[in-house]
Amino acid sequence: KALCAGRILVGAAYVLVPAQAGRPWIGADPARPTATVLARAFGARDLALGLGTLLSLRDGLATRRWMQLGIVCDAVDLGATIAARRSLSPMGLYGTAAIAGGAVAIGAALAGRVD
Numbered sequence: 001k002a003l004c005a006g007r008i009l010v011g012a013a014y015v016l017v018p019a020q021a022g023r024p025w026i027g028a029d030p031a032r033p034t035a036t037v038l039a040r041a042f043g044a045r046d047l048a049l050g051l052g053t054l055l056s057l058r059d060g061l062a063t064r065r066w067m068q069l070g071i072v073c074d075a076v077d078l079g080a081t082i083a084a085r086r087s088l089s090p091m092g093l094y095g096t097a098a099i100a101g102g103a104v105a106i107g108a109a110l111a112g113r114v115d
Contacts, residue, residue, distance in 0.1 A: 018043065021043070024092060027092060071103075077096065078104060
């Protein structure tokens with residue numbers, strides 16, 4: 001539930017205040033209108049994954065599948081961050097790598113414990 005709540009909060013922040021939420025990850029670029037489009041799309045994805053997983057836990061339906069989808073998204077976030085490492089600030093690189101990598105590890109550990 002904590003992983004879901006974190007995903008929901010991050011997603012909501014990226015949807016509602018994309019430039020501010022994205023600044024730690026990609027620096028000053030989130031203020032550009034084209035970057036806010038991507039930030040909001042990223043936020044909507046995380047918001048939907050967090051809510052979907054949380055609701056599946058409540059209803060007992062396909063929770064493992066929701067967890068696996070989140071793991072895939074977090075792994076792509078980690079890979080994209082590593083691929084862009086030379087363009088990111090240390091905070092953007094190490095902070096995002098820690099969060100995304102941690103979410104992959106936690107999600108993988110928890111996915112095996114749910115239906």
